Amino acid sequence: MTAFAAEIRYCRGRLALSQEELADRANLHRNYVGMIERTERVPTLTAMEGIAKGLRLKLSELIARAERRAGQTP
Numbered sequence: 001m002t003a004f005a006a007e008i009r010y011c012r013g014r015l016a017l018s019q020e021e022l023a024d025r026a027n028l029h030r031n032y033v034g035m036i037e038r039t040e041r042v043p044t045l046t047a048m049e050g051i052a053k054g055l056r057l058k059l060s061e062l063i064a065r066a067e068r069r070a071g072q073t074p
Contacts, residue, residue, distance in 0.1 A: 001039050001042055002039055002070075003066045003067070003069040003070035004043075004062075004063070004066040005036060005037050005038070005039045006066075006069055007062060007065045007066040007069050008022075008033075008036065008037055008051060008055070008062075009037050010069075011055045011057065011062070011065075012055065015055065015056070017054075017055075019033045019034050019037070020033075022051065022054045022055070023054075024054075025050075025053065025054030025055075026047070026050030026051045026053065026054035027050050028047055028050055028051070032047070033051070036051070048062070048063075
């Protein structure tokens with residue numbers, strides 16, 4: 001989940017969105033988005049779909065990006 005959270009933060013930053021703006025686009029509470037980004041909560045599939053849509057990505061693309069990130073060496 002760490003790579004998924006990092007990818008959300010990265011994509012959100014590229015779009016210059018605040019957590020609150022992403023939450024609005026994803027129809028989620030802003031605190032929930034923050035908790036996902038800090039890996040304090042594991043998102044539901046519905047939340048993941050909303051976040052991907054808010055980031056203007058397909059969920060499959062967001063997951064693929066997170067998988068590539070997870071495969072990178074620090």
